[in-house]
Amino acid sequence: MSLKANEYLCYSLIKSGFLMLDSLITSKTRLRLLVKFFVNDRNQSHLRGLADEFGESTNAIRKELNNLTQAGILLKHSEKNKIAYQANTHHPFFTNIRDIIRKYLGLDMLLEQILEKMGEVEQVLLVGDLSRGVDSGKIDVVVVGDDLNHDYIQGLTKRIEGLIDRKVIFTFRSKRNDHSGLVLFDKAVGI
Known part of the structure; x- marks a missing residue:
C-alpha cells in the first residue's frame, strides 16, 4: 500500500470514529484521566487539582479515580495532606494502555511522519500541555537534528494536522x- 493510500485509510478510520477511543470509553472523565496519566507516566496529580484542570466536580473525578485505582491501573500515595495519583507502571497492561493513548492522540503517526523524511533526526520531544497530560488540541514538538528537510516540514505540518485533528507546533x-518534556525518539538511546 502506498504512503498516500495508507494516510487516507488512517484519516478515514480516524474521522469515521473507528479508532476513536471515546467510542470505547464512554466516560469523558475516565478518558481524560487516562490521557493525563498515560501520555507521560511521570505525571501525577491530586483530586482537587484534577477537578480544577478538568472543570468537573470532585465527586465525578473521585469516582473515576477510585475505579482506576481499584483496577490497579493507577496508584495513589500520600503527599503532604493530599493523596496523589499516577499511572501504575508495573500493571500488566501499562504498556498497552500507554500505546493506545498515544495512538488516540496521534503521537505514533506524528513520530512516523517526522522520522520518515525529515533528515538526520537525533531526538523528538513532546513538550507543552500534552506532555503534562492536558489534551488542549495542540501538540508541541521539539525536533533535534542537523540538516533537517525544511521543505518537507512545511508540508508536513498541514498534512499531519489533517490526519490527527490537532494543531501541531514544531x-x-x-x-x-x-529539555524538559517527554522523549518520543532518541537516536543515541535507541528509542
Whole structure:
C-alpha cells in the first residue's frame, strides 16, 4: 500500500470514529484521566487539582479515580495532606494502555511522519500541555537534528494536522539541550 493510500485509510478510520477511543470509553472523565496519566507516566496529580484542570466536580473525578485505582491501573500515595495519583507502571497492561493513548492522540503517526523524511533526526520531544497530560488540541514538538528537510516540514505540518485533528507546533534545534518534556525518539538511546 502506498504512503498516500495508507494516510487516507488512517484519516478515514480516524474521522469515521473507528479508532476513536471515546467510542470505547464512554466516560469523558475516565478518558481524560487516562490521557493525563498515560501520555507521560511521570505525571501525577491530586483530586482537587484534577477537578480544577478538568472543570468537573470532585465527586465525578473521585469516582473515576477510585475505579482506576481499584483496577490497579493507577496508584495513589500520600503527599503532604493530599493523596496523589499516577499511572501504575508495573500493571500488566501499562504498556498497552500507554500505546493506545498515544495512538488516540496521534503521537505514533506524528513520530512516523517526522522520522520518515525529515533528515538526520537525533531526538523528538513532546513538550507543552500534552506532555503534562492536558489534551488542549495542540501538540508541541521539539525536533533535534542537523540538516533537517525544511521543505518537507512545511508540508508536513498541514498534512499531519489533517490526519490527527490537532494543531501541531514544531520547534527545531540543531543541538541537544537539557529539555524538559517527554522523549518520543532518541537516536543515541535507541528509542
